[in-house]
Amino acid sequence: MTLLPFAFCRFSTEQFSLKTLQRLFVLLLSVFIISANSASAQGCLKSGEGFNINYDGYTTNTSSKGNTITFTFKVQNTGNRALSHLTFSLPSNTTAQNPLNTNKNFRYRIENPTSSPFYGFKFETFGEGPKNGEMDVFSYTIPLPANTNASTYLTNVYPFISVEAKAGTTSIITKNFIFKSIGGCEEELDGPITALPVTLASFTGANQGQAVELKWVTATEENNSYFQVERSTDGKTFSQIGQVVGKGTTKLQQTYSFTDKAIASATYYYRLRQVDFNGAAEYSKVIAVKTNSSVTGLVKVYPNPASAALQVDLSAFASGSYQVKIASLTGTILSQQAVEAGQVTTLDIQALTSGAYLVLVQGQDLNQTKRFLKN
Numbered sequence: 001m002t003l004l005p006f007a008f009c010r011f012s013t014e015q016f017s018l019k020t021l022q023r024l025f026v027l028l029l030s031v032f033i034i035s036a037n038s039a040s041a042q043g044c045l046k047s048g049e050g051f052n053i054n055y056d057g058y059t060t061n062t063s064s065k066g067n068t069i070t071f072t073f074k075v076q077n078t079g080n081r082a083l084s085h086l087t088f089s090l091p092s093n094t095t096a097q098n099p100l101n102t103n104k105n106f107r108y109r110i111e112n113p114t115s116s117p118f119y120g121f122k123f124e125t126f127g128e129g130p131k132n133g134e135m136d137v138f139s140y141t142i143p144l145p146a147n148t149n150a151s152t153y154l155t156n157v158y159p160f161i162s163v164e165a166k167a168g169t170t171s172i173i174t175k176n177f178i179f180k181s182i183g184g185c186e187e188e189l190d191g192p193i194t195a196l197p198v199t200l201a202s203f204t205g206a207n208q209g210q211a212v213e214l215k216w217v218t219a220t221e222e223n224n225s226y227f228q229v230e231r232s233t234d235g236k237t238f239s240q241i242g243q244v245v246g247k248g249t250t251k252l253q254q255t256y257s258f259t260d261k262a263i264a265s266a267t268y269y270y271r272l273r274q275v276d277f278n279g280a281a282e283y284s285k286v287i288a289v290k291t292n293s294s295v296t297g298l299v300k301v302y303p304n305p306a307s308a309a310l311q312v313d314l315s316a317f318a319s320g321s322y323q324v325k326i327a328s329l330t331g332t333i334l335s336q337q338a339v340e341a342g343q344v345t346t347l348d349i350q351a352l353t354s355g356a357y358l359v360l361v362q363g364q365d366l367n368q369t370k371r372f373l374k375n
Contacts, residue, residue: 044185049175050079051165057183060150067144068097069154071161071181076135081168083129086138089120089162092283096121096140103136115285117164117176117199131167154181197222197282198246198274201253205270205289212260212289214270222249228273229258235269235286246274261342265291265318298368299361305373310347312359317341322363329356349374 045054056072077083090096095113099121106129112121123138130136142158144150163177199219206213214229224246230238247254260268268291272284300313312324318341325336326347334352339345341364349357352374359370 043183044179046177046179046185048177049165049173050077050081050167051175051177052076052078053163053165053177055161055179055183058150058154058181060144061141066146067148067150068141069144069150070139070141072137072139073163074135074137075130075165076133077130077165077167078133079167079173080132081173082131083125083136084166084168085122085124085164086166087114087117087120087122087162087164088138088140089118089160091142091158092119092281094142097142099123099138099140101136101138103130103134105134106130106136113285115200115203115283118162119283119285120162129167151182197276197280198224200272200274200284203272203284203287205268205287207289207291208259212268212270212291214258214260216256216272216284218247218254218256220251221247221254223276223278224248225275225277227256228275229260230271230273231260232269232271232286233266235288238269238271240273248277261319267291299359299370301359301370301372305375306349307375308348308350310349310359310372311344312339312347312361313344314339314341314361315344317366318364320364322361322366325360325362326352327358327360329358 043054043056045052047053052075054074056074059070059072061068061070071088073088075083075086088096090113099110099112101108101123107126108123108129109126110121111124114120114122121140144153158181161179161181163179165175165177167173198221201217201219203216204214206215216227218224225248226246227244228240229242229244231241232238241260242258244256244258260270267288269286269288271286273281274284275281298316300311300316302311302313304310314322314324320341322339322341323336324339324345324347326334326349328334334357335347337345337347347359354374356371356373359372361368361370
């Protein structure tokens with residue numbers, strides 16, 4: 001904190017009244033409080049491919065709505081190709097608040113969040129961006145969980161900030177930088193760690209009646225151990241439903257797929273959690289798939305006619321429990337049992353007399369009937 005000149009003055013009751021001294025005390029106290037509440041981390045300058053990016057550090061902000069952390073970067077492009085976009089990484093499941101630039105000569109579209117080239121948010125130039133030594137200042141804010149110290153949060157949850165700078169449209173220059181979020185420069189961060197583990201080119205999902213088919217394509221991979229496939233019914237709370245082994249390290253395009261069979265008629269949300277061999281993980285964007293599974297699932301009954309046993313196949317049904325009943329043609333229920341979807345169940349029909357009967361399948365907003373003959 002910078003000391004004010006008042007510290008070197010000699011005061012007396014002849015020169016100042018008690019009220020004046022009280023005002024000076026309040027002024028000094030307010031300066032101390034402001035400095036404490038907005039203490040900023042030490043900055044760091046990194047350069048490469050014509051870009052000079054200075055991380056000015058973070059500032060903590062306190063308000064009645066909760067605490068936040070603001071990060072500021074000065075970006076200069078000394079090359080003759082105009083800046084096309086800047087991407088900043090974010091903690092998982094976080095979106096940037098109040099992303100801003102200060103140079104009003106440049107305008108940007110904000111993609112928040114984005115999964116390309118990593119999970120974060122993007123400033124994409126609208127028109128021509130800085131070039132030939134021009135500079136802009138970028139800032140963004142993220143929420144700080146209640147009762148959490150900023151330095152502890154940054155160290156444990158958001159230790160590094162990845163920045164991708166790209167210039168040009170046809171002849172493109174790209175440079176990735178990694179900064180220590182807590183502040184200061186560490187030269188080892190300029191080494192191989194700047195390579196992103198996985199570049200996800202696309203992630204899509206399609207309703208296949210009784211299932212959702214997920215497909216994703218990677219452009220490059222480095223130390224990619226596996227993908228966890230996660231699903232949610234509200235877009236907020238996710239749980240793992242599967243795992244797909246990665247290709248390790250490759251610069252060739254790879255295609256992956258996963259089928260989610262345990263669905264009903266609803267809207268489902270999916271995301272990927274990509275995990276490296278060292279345990280580090282990144283999340284993909286979230287996609288939504290609307291399903292209508294009840295219209296295509298048909299019960300299969302065989303053999304028909306049957307003598308001693310009847311097979312009821314619910315393998316094409318949406319997940320859940322169903323009541324399988326045998327009834328006479330007049331509707332009298334002769335037997336029933338609960339059956340889970342995805343199974344083939346054997347019904348004992350030895351006690352039935354010869355003739356025609358009905359198999360009723362009910363549940364999950366579904367009601368289907370099949371007729372069979374008992375020999």
